[in-house]
Amino acid sequence: MQIKTSMVHTTPQTIIGQLKTIVGEKNWLETETEKAAFLVDERGLFHGQTALIVFPNTTAQVAQIVTLCHRENIKIVPQGGNTGYAGGATPQTEQEILVCLAKLNQIREVDALNYTMIVEAGCILADVQQQAAKIDRLFPLSLGAEGSCQMGGVLSTNAGGMAVLRYGNARELILGLEVILPNGQIWQGLRKLRKDNSGYDLKHLFIGAEGTLGIITAVTLKLFPKPCETTTALVAIETIELAVQLLTRLRKISGDEVSSFEYINHHCLELVVKHFPHITIPFDEEAYSHYVLFSLETSRPTVDLQTLMEKVLTQAFEAEEILNAVIATSIQQTDQLWQLRERIPEAQKLAGRCIKHDISVPISNIAQFMNEATVAAEQLIPNVNVSPFGHIGDGNIHFNLMQPVDMQSDLFLAQTQTINNAIHDIAMRLSGSFSAEHGIGQLKNTALAHYKSEVEYQLMQTVKSALDPENIMNPGKIFKPA
Numbered sequence: 103m104q105i106k107t108s109m110v111h112t113t114p115q116t117i118i119g120q121l122k123t124i125v126g127e128k129n130w131l132e133t134e135t136e137k138a139a140f141l142v143d144e145r146g147l148f149h150g151q152t153a154l155i156v157f158p159n160t161t162a163q164v165a166q167i168v169t170l171c172h173r174e175n176i177k178i179v180p181q182g183g184n185t186g187y188a189g190g191a192t193p194q195t196e197q198e199i200l201v202c203l204a205k206l207n208q209i210r211e212v213d214a215l216n217y218t219m220i221v222e223a224g225c226i227l228a229d230v231q232q233q234a235a236k237i238d239r240l241f242p243l244s245l246g247a248e249g250s251c252q253m254g255g256v257l258s259t260n261a262g263g264m265a266v267l268r269y270g271n272a273r274e275l276i277l278g279l280e281v282i283l284p285n286g287q288i289w290q291g292l293r294k295l296r297k298d299n300s301g302y303d304l305k306h307l308f309i310g311a312e313g314t315l316g317i318i319t320a321v322t323l324k325l326f327p328k329p330c331e332t333t334t335a336l337v338a339i340e341t342i343e344l345a346v347q348l349l350t351r352l353r354k355i356s357g358d359e360v361s362s363f364e365y366i367n368h369h370c371l372e373l374v375v376k377h378f379p380h381i382t383i384p385f386d387e388e389a390y391s392h393y394v395l396f397s398l399e400t401s402r403p404t405v406d407l408q409t410l411m412e413k414v415l416t417q418a419f420e421a422e423e424i425l426n427a428v429i430a431t432s433i434q435q436t437d438q439l440w441q442l443r444e445r446i447p448e449a450q451k452l453a454g455r456c457i458k459h460d461i462s463v464p465i466s467n468i469a470q471f472m473n474e475a476t477v478a479a480e481q482l483i484p485n486v487n488v489s490p491f492g493h494i495g496d497g498n499i500h501f502n503l504m505q506p507v508d509m510q511s512d513l514f515l516a517q518t519q520t521i522n523n524a525i526h527d528i529a530m531r532l533s534g535s536f537s538a539e540h541g542i543g544q545l546k547n548t549a550l551a552h553y554k555s556e557v558e559y560q561l562m563q564t565v566k567s568a569l570d571p572e573n574i575m576n577p578g579k580i581f582k583p584a
């Protein structure tokens with residue numbers, strides 16, 4: 103390990119030895135083979151390096167690691183499930199230590215009366231959902247990677263997912279945090295309060311900070327009544343404008359009980375059924391151009407959601423808002439329908455090269471965005487396979503472009519920056535964001551510097567340097583390296 107800094111007091115091997123001692127036997131990895139899986143990001147875009155990977159299993163161990171690294175000016179990269187889409191959890195150099203939170207994974211407290219749960223950062227999201235269900239509660243955050251992403255990563259990226267429309271994104275589901283600050287101090291902010299106006303609400307600094315301001319070690323989650331009925335439908339529609347109209351109708355008629363509202367372009371469905379032949383599209387007709395998959399959900403036992411769903415879809419047919427519809431009548435059918443949506447990222451990964459965008463615009467501008475972005479993409483790359491999908495109910499579309507069959511991968515990927523600029527410019531002009539839910543990491547730090555106003559960017563830098571003046575926490579992420 104080479105540490106090129108004037109602040110090193112002890113020899114690097116000594117520091118590595120001390121880090122190993124803190125976490126104990128079997129809780130560190132050092133050989134290249136052992137480290138390999140942790141050093142490449144989910145999309146295979148970033149390949150990193152590190153001298154050592156440590157797996158602390160208590161908050162005290164994390165604090166000791168950070169205290170030591172702070173004293174010795176060693177950079178730290180936190181990692182959760184490593185499912186992030188922006189390369190935020192990949193260390194860039196041998197001088198960075200990777201701190202994996204997977205073993206810090208206890209459920210510390212379940213308070214059914216207060217509708218809260220305190221869990222450690224390494225808990226897997228799906229396990230947290232199941233724990234909540236066991237006490238007849240709902241933790242509503244839900245996303246395709248829920249079987250492997252961890253609560254620390256979910257909060258650090260302020261993850262969104264399928265249920266944002268009804269329950270909000272990660273930020274809105276948190277009441278308190280425990281964080282190890284960049285100097286090793288523990289900030290004990292695990293409050294369980296729904297009301298607390300005692301000064302700045304500091305937890306929001308760390309949510310969405312992608313590990314650049316400290317390491318989250320535990321979190322107080324907000325729970326909800328477990329829904330007693332859910333109904334799901336897949337509809338075919340002619341235009342994006344009509345999808346937005348359908349959402350408006352659904353929100354009004356259901357008393358805002360729409361829990362998810364996902365857009366799927368027909369190219370995406372074709373890829374899913376091609377790569378996962380056990381999944382089928384439940385319509386006899388030729389493929390339609392656009393689909394919406396949505397669920398209504400209620401925790402009121404008196405509401406008959408199935409009848410409500412039939413009523414609203416009948417009205418939508420009569421208003422010529424939808425072309426066809428299938429309502430799931432069993433749990434198996436519901437799962438089948440959701441597979442059509444959830445398998446899209448995997449199907450796109452299997453299908454070849456993909457230029458991805460994670461944009462959002464006000465939902466009133468979504469149709470204009472889709473129209474303009476499609477024209478721009480097709481002008482820049484003729485025959486490109488425009489394959490958007492995503493959380494249209496939140497105005498968030500994964501505007502993905504698949505490699506044309508007659509184009510070489512490297513020529514296609516060479517267009518990435520030009521395409522990104524065009525698509526992001528359109529989103530920003532329509533009052534949107536170039537990064538709706540996947541964060542900045544090392545993938546979009548140049549775009550952040552470009553699109554944020556000078557005032558906003560400087561404010562962010564001020565916060566960073568106030569908390570982490572030595573820049574030891576996840577350097578090169580969010581901000582462009584100096």
Ligand SMILES: Cc1cc2nc3c(=O)[nH]c(=O)nc-3n(C[C@H](O)[C@H](O)[C@H](O)COP(=O)(O)OP(=O)(O)OC[C@H]3O[C@@H](n4cnc5c(N)ncnc54)[C@H](O)[C@@H]3O)c2cc1C
Pocket residue numbers: 144179180181182183184185186187189190191203223244245246247250251252253254255256257258259260261262263264312313314316317318319447448539540543576579
């Ligand atoms: C199939 C698939 C579907 C997905 N769908 C969605 C979706 O619908 N919505 C969505 O928002 N995202 C989605 N994602 C992206 C990803 O799953 C989320 O960003 C997730 O929240 C990342 O969690 P993680 O534990 O894997 O974090 P990691 O990838 O390990 O880390 C992400 C960032 O958080 C930091 N970090 C991790 N743990 C901590 C900690 N304890 N303290 C401080 N910083 C930390 C890392 O340094 C990094 O910057 C999807 C990914 C996949 C593969």
